[in-house]
Amino acid sequence: MAVQSTIRAIGHQIVNTVWRIGVAARFFFLTLLYSGNSFRRFHLIIKELFSSGVMSLIIIIVAGLFVGMVLGLQGYETLKRYGSESALGVMVALGLVRELGPVMAALLFASRAGSAMTAEIGLMKATEQISAMEMMAVNPIARIVAPRFWAGVISMPLLAALFSAVGIFGGYLVGVVQIGVDEGSFWSQMQAAVDFREDIMNGAIKSLVFGVVVTVIALFEGFDAPPTAEGVSGATTRTVVTSSLAILMLDFVLTAIMFRGA
Amino acid sequence: MERTTLDLWVGMFVVAGAAALVILAMKVGNLGTYNVSETYQVHAYFSNIGGLKPKASIRSAGVLVGRVTSISLNTERYEADVVMSVDKRYQFPKDTFANILTSGLLGEQYIGLVPGGDTETLKNGELIKQTQSAMVLEDLISKFMYSKAAEPSK
Numbered sequence: 512m513a514v515q516s517t518i519r520a521i522g523h524q525i526v527n528t529v530w531r532i533g534v535a536a537r538f539f540f541l542t543l544l545y546s547g548n549s550f551r552r553f554h555l556i557i558k559e560l561f562s563s564g565v566m567s568l569i570i571i572i573v574a575g576l577f578v579g580m581v582l583g584l585q586g587y588e589t590l591k592r593y594g595s596e597s598a599l600g601v602m603v604a605l606g607l608v609r610e611l612g613p614v615m616a617a618l619l620f621a622s623r624a625g626s627a628m629t630a631e632i633g634l635m636k637a638t639e640q641i642s643a644m645e646m647m648a649v650n651p652i653a654r655i656v657a658p659r660f661w662a663g664v665i666s667m668p669l670l671a672a673l674f675s676a677v678g679i680f681g682g683y684l685v686g687v688v689q690i691g692v693d694e695g696s697f698w699s700q701m702q703a704a705v706d707f708r709e710d711i712m713n714g715a716i717k718s719l720v721f722g723v724v725v726t727v728i729a730l731f732e733g734f735d736a737p738p739t740a741e742g743v744s745g746a747t748t749r750t751v752v753t754s755s756l757a758i759l760m761l762d763f764v765l766t767a768i769m770f771r772g773a
Numbered sequence: 774m775e776r777t778t779l780d781l782w783v784g785m786f787v788v789a790g791a792a793a794l795v796i797l798a799m800k801v802g803n804l805g806t807y808n809v810s811e812t813y814q815v816h817a818y819f820s821n822i823g824g825l826k827p828k829a830s831i832r833s834a835g836v837l838v839g840r841v842t843s844i845s846l847n848t849e850r851y852e853a854d855v856v857m858s859v860d861k862r863y864q865f866p867k868d869t870f871a872n873i874l875t876s877g878l879l880g881e882q883y884i885g886l887v888p889g890g891d892t893e894t895l896k897n898g899e900l901i902k903q904t905q906s907a908m909v910l911e912d913l914i915s916k917f918m919y920s921k922a923a924e925p926s927k
Contacts, residue, residue, distance in 0.1 A: 669790025
């Protein structure tokens with residue numbers, strides 16, 4: 512009997528997951544469909560850019576600085592063994608621009624801005640603000656969801672670029688200023704190794720994809736949350752967990768597509 | 774918050790993000806060093822390019838003078854056709870030597886240009902006739918083995 516109910520529970524879980532993916536995809540297309548209005552009322556997007564983008568600036572800059580400094584320190588310790596400390600700049604820059612910049616910025620964005628989006632929309636739903644909007648013939652997806660979606664999509668590449676730039680500065684601080692790696696070779700080897708299209712643009716594309724995924728997950732979880740205090744808290748947790756996993760898995764897929772054979 | 778303050782902050786955010794992208798492109802990436810000066814193209818055939826890649830550097834007397842644009846196999850000669858863009862400031866004689874060299878013991882490969890004595894210079898689209906291919910370790914070893922085997926035994 513126990514086996515039967517376990518199997519039934521697993522099957523139910525799988526069907527439920529697939530069903531939720533379908534609903535999320537439909538939600539995503541609806542968001543795109545109703546985005547036109549939010550561009551006509553651009554101040555809505557600007558308001559959301561402030562709460563998701565500007566408010567994430569400090570955490571992104573501080574985290575980027577420290578990640579870059581750690582990279583500089585660890586990279587130096589490893590490269591020293593092979594007598595190639597001058598390649599420190601290459602290591603820091605490629606690591607940040609290709610991987611750590613987009614991924615770390617997206618993870619921070621998911622926990623800083625994504626969770627806030629979910630909680631906000633979930634609470635709107637719990638306090639029946641969304642039903643009230645529907646009563647007034649205001650489309651909640653066009654009014655609430657689309658501006659937040661575009662704000663997330665716009666701010667994610669900018670935050671990732673800031674993260675990488677600040678991180679490289681952190682690596683420079685530790686590598687060149689503190690340890691004393693030659694400044695000329697630090698920058699020149701970096702410039703010789705980092706390609707604009709191959710590395711920087713691919714990193715930007717990555718962060719754009721992460722921006723879409725994180726905001727869609729956050730908005731969907733908020734919109735789908737049960738209208739109770741418990742439901743909103745559960746949805747917020749799910750946003751952070753699901754989008755973090757999605758970022759890391761997608762990162763592998765995107766890396767495999769972009770950088771193979773490079 | 775008031776709308777104008779909001780706009781200001783968002784504007785600053787967007788400007789900072791865009792500036793970070795530009796800094797990445799110019800200072801970190803190769804966009805700043807890329808195509809800053811006019812270049813002319815020359816090409817050369819090598820029987821073996823070893824590990825040479827597009828965008829590899831072209832140096833003369835150790836100074837960076839250009840980059841490899843493209844590498845393809847010419848099926849008439851079955852040799853690698855390497856197209857290089859060289860900075861217009863640097864003119865080379867017609868009988869310049871192009872050698873594939875390696876920087877350091879295991880470093881990346883680059884093309885070294887050794888100028889000859891001709892008074893005429895290479896023009897856009899012209900061919901460098903004298904080339905020396907990359908050293909391939911297996912070839913060196915097999916040459917060594919053959920010469921050892923050819924030696925009369927004592």
